[in-house]
Amino acid sequence: MRLTTAQALVRFLANQYSERDGVEQRLIPGCFGIFGHGNVAGVGQALLQAAETGEADLPYYLARNEQGMVHAAAAYAKTRDRLAAFACTASTGPGSTNMITGAALATTNRLPVLLLPSDMFATRGPDPVLQQLEDTRGGDVTVNDAFRPVSKYFDRVTRPEQLVPAALAAMRVLTDPAETGAVTLCLPQDVQAEAYDWPEEFFRRRVWSIGRPVPEPAALDRAVALLRTARKPLIVAGGGAVYSQATEQLRAFAEATGIPVADTHAGKGAVQWDHPCAVGGLGSTGTAAANALAAEADVVLGIGTRYSDFTTASHTVFGNPDVAFVNLNVARLDAVKHSAVPLIADARAGLEALSGKLGGWQVDEAYRTRTWLLAEDWKRTTDACFAGEQSTGRLPAQTEILGALNDLVDDRDVVINAAGSMPGDLQMLWRARDPKAYNVEYAYSCMGYEVAAGLGTKLAAPDREVFVLVGDGSYLMMAQEIVTMISERLKVIVVLVQNHGFASIGSLSESLGSQRFGTQYRYRGSEGRLDGGVLPVDLAANAASLGADVLTASTVDGFRSAVEKAKASTRTTVVHVETDLYGPNPPGSGWWDVPVSEVSELDSTRRAREDYAAAKRGQRHYL
Known part of the structure; x- marks a missing residue:
């Protein structure tokens, strides 16, 4: 069968299945992508041809950010217990390297994602092409080599026939629960469009069985x-x-x-x-x-x-x-x-x-x-945090918002978070009753994961209500996949908690003697520091401009009402609520090793160093 490399890859992926305990499902149920030079006439043409002719069933989803689509793919795999994985295609150069952070997240979390970054010409005929790195150490080095340390499997397909062993190896790693993570197949843009006579056997239906190894x-x-x-x-x-x-x-x-x-x-x-x-x-x-x-x-x-x-x-x-x-x-x-x-x-x-x-x-x-x-004693502590018994500010504490939300979600509803102060509050306080109802990415703790993960989770579990919990810091880094939710008519509830700064790092900075330096969203003040007035940033208006319905709240009761309205809606809705940057936080009982400056001119840092040295004495290797 004569096909281009990209056409062959699409047909191959559409025929891969996973199986565990006798239950089969599509291993690669779809492909996220953003087209540019490098993949628009290769993988892009192949996906179009598959859709037009019906020769392969591999639905395409237009993402808005390359890093975001890998996060969405990781969340999809997590929700599906690593039995299914999305493919992600990106253009040559920055489009591809934008996926590297997503690859690191997937591999750190041991979540299968298939990455198809476009690469430079294998023939090197028009070198150097637009966006090509010229490395004086070797002509075969490209920016995609940066994927190697964050991938569980990496290959570059420089000839069409190399796709056969590379694709099979990719499926092996994606379905290996001990070794799974990001799998990267780099596709030079000329090779994507090159034709080859493929063996029919390459396109047969394959079922990759995921066993249950027993103890020795x-x-x-x-x-x-x-x-x-x-x-x-x-x-x-x-x-x-x-x-x-x-x-x-x-x-x-x-x-x-x-x-x-x-x-x-x-x-x-x-x-x-x-x-x-x-x-x-x-x-x-x-x-x-x-x-x-x-x-x-x-x-x-x-x-x-x-x-x-x-x-x-x-x-x-x-x-x-x-x-x-x-x-x-x-x-x-x-x-x-x-x-x-x-x-x-x-x-x-x-x-x-x-x-x-x-x-x-x-x-x-x-x-x-x-x-x-x-x-039982901790339950009483949680109740007090949810009730805001220690709150003293005019704005609700974040813990009060979490308590209200915990009351409003159903057992199967999914809550998503990744970075900032919320993961700590959630680990201490959130009351989960279902193993798939809690998706807090804390292996890589990647700011920007949350909204994109909401997209992937909803695709994986359309029958569940999905709540994205995101602070203003993470939201500002990556909220673009709200547009994808709208275009795909997916309903996700985004709870946007705004406190005009990095609450978690601000608190950590203060505890380490660095006085919350550089952690608040402020104008530059008269002394040259970022400690002036609050910036006039309207994140609610931003969310509305992306196509979401937006509800705002300034009190806990207002927040409850807004969430109820969002649950009754059929559209993606952002619930915007302001909280107190200074907490209070739940009472902590653990330590985290973040080194403090050993010498300093600041009294606050010297005091923090003394506390750090005392805590360090309790650290040990378990031998």
Whole structure:
């Protein structure tokens, strides 16, 4: 069959499927893209031809920002438990390199996305072309080489026939739960348009089965033996518990053993917030309940977690000098962290195996009672934060807005966030009852993820209400995909929280002795600093100009009313609300290692350095 390289790729992608537990679905259900020189006459022509002739089913979605479309693809994959992945095509040069941040986010979060950046001429006939980097070290270097460190698989297709092994390798990595992430196939613009006689076999329907690896028997015995010695065990539920759809098995295991369950951002909702064993988020922005139990834990069972520094409070949260770890994870990299007894297996299969081996073992009743009392005490703290009992400003505290929203969402509604002060508040306070109802991207914590992720999540779960929580800082960085929501007639509710600055970094700056320097949106003042009056930026008007319906609120009651109206609407709606930049914030019980200047002329910095040195003494390696 004679086709161009781009036409062959489109036809190939349309025939790829994933399968787990006997359920098949499209592996590549669509393609985001922005056309320019490099892909408009290659991949763009191929997608048009596929739509016009029906020779391949690969729907195209016009995005507004290349980084944003990769974020949307990552959110799509996350919502679909990594069983499906969008492709993203971009033009040569800046169009392609705009995707690099998205690639880093996807790989850091272990989320499959397929990136198709256009590249320079393989023939080098018209070199240097528009937007080409000329590198004196080598003629084969292009800007797309910057994708290599942030991709789990990278290839450059410089001849049409190279597409066959490259495309198959790409699908292998996209469907590998231990090795997945951004997969990059660079496509030189001349090769995209070059014709080749392709083998028919290349286009057959392929089903990529995603298995459930079981624990090696000896490793399972070692893990069970260690767990049986525990008197104060703790489970850390990460994203792997959700992606493997092991939430029922996790709840049953916790109920049978009585082991309390703390969660990471990616694992929130794996156990319902009001379950008797649930103690909430762990670590730097964790609950007092989870962190208190972690400080005493003698055995920690990590399930599908990568143990980021926020989860471990920069290696300070697990305080027992004799603490030991069992890590159930499909990825060996994570399974062996903290000198753990590794259980390299699927989370569901591993939990089923542990349940069978542990038999009737369970914690003492006194430990169950302590878990329940700590969780109940934190519930009262959360209620107080949601009620704004410590609020003193004329504007509502962010925690009050979150409390109102938590009351208004249904169990299956999805809340999305990524950066700023909200992730900390959400990990401490948000009450999730569904494993797909909480999408806070905190592996890369990328400002600008939120709105784009709302697009991808809604495409992946059209039957769920999607709430995007975004601060003014992230909104100003990337809100363009609101236009895509409008063009696709998708309904997303964007809660735009405006406090005229970077609340999270401002608070961190103050705690580290840097006095909130450069973190507020202000005119330049008389002393040359950005400390003048508030800027006359109207983000509500901006959202309306992008095509969204806009509702504004200045009180908690007004916010509740606006959200109810947004829920009743069928269109994308932005609810704009102003909050107090200075909080108050929920009471913290964890630490985060952010080095403070060792010498300084500022008293505030010297005091912060003393506090930092004291906290640093609690840091350790778990050996």
